[in-house]
Amino acid sequence: METRTKHTYHTSIYQFVRDIWVVCPNCSEQAFVRTGNFEQLKYDIEGVRVVCPQCGYNKNLPKVSRRNPHLTFGAPIDPFFKLPVWLQIACCDNLLWAYNPEHLEFLRQHVEAKLRERNVPEYQGRSIGARLPRWMTSAKNREEVLKCVEKLKG
Ligand SMILES: [Zn+2]
Numbered sequence: 001m002e003t004r005t006k007h008t009y010h011t012s013i014y015q016f017v018r019d020i021w022v023v024c025p026n027c028s029e030q031a032f033v034r035t036g037n038f039e040q041l042k043y044d045i046e047g048v049r050v051v052c053p054q055c056g057y058n059k060n061l062p063k064v065s066r067r068n069p070h071l072t073f074g075a076p077i078d079p080f081f082k083l084p085v086w087l088q089i090a091c092c093d094n095l096l097w098a099y100n101p102e103h104l105e106f107l108r109q110h111v112e113a114k115l116r117e118r119n120v121p122e123y124q125g126r127s128i129g130a131r132l133p134r135w136m137t138s139a140k141n142r143e144e145v146l147k148c149v150e151k152l153k154g
Pocket residue numbers: 024025026027028029031052053054055056057
């Protein structure tokens with residue numbers, strides 16, 4: 001169990017951007033940004049598209065150069081088209097959001113782990129654990145955050 005918890009601290013946010021649930025720009029229903037083999041900005045980014053199963057809207061992203069990617073991470077929008085993420089909810093005077101259910105489940109596990117462990121080491125870099133907003137992991141908010149996660153999961 002401890003191994004698993006430690007592992008999650010090193011999880012890169014990029015692993016959650018393969019399929020992103022977004023609000024369709026055409027019909028405001030749930031759409032998906034599919035990123036295919038997107039991996040850590042190692043290569044120029046191609047083949048990213050947004051598709052909406054409800055209205056059929058779909059659009060390809062023009063090729064993105066890794067040198068000048070103009071991608072936005074860490075905001076409640078998909079990094080490519082900047083569409084609002086589908087999974088978002090007001091929580092503790094903030095916004096709780098996730099790219100997809102896997103990301104949401106990761107957040108839940110992380111906050112739960114914080115509830116159990118008092119001395120969680122801080123890690124540097126792009127570890128998603130280190131990048132969780134402080135309000136989400138602060139002791140007074142954790143219970144409420146978990147409730148919000150459950151609401152989002154529906
Ligand atoms: Zn649509």
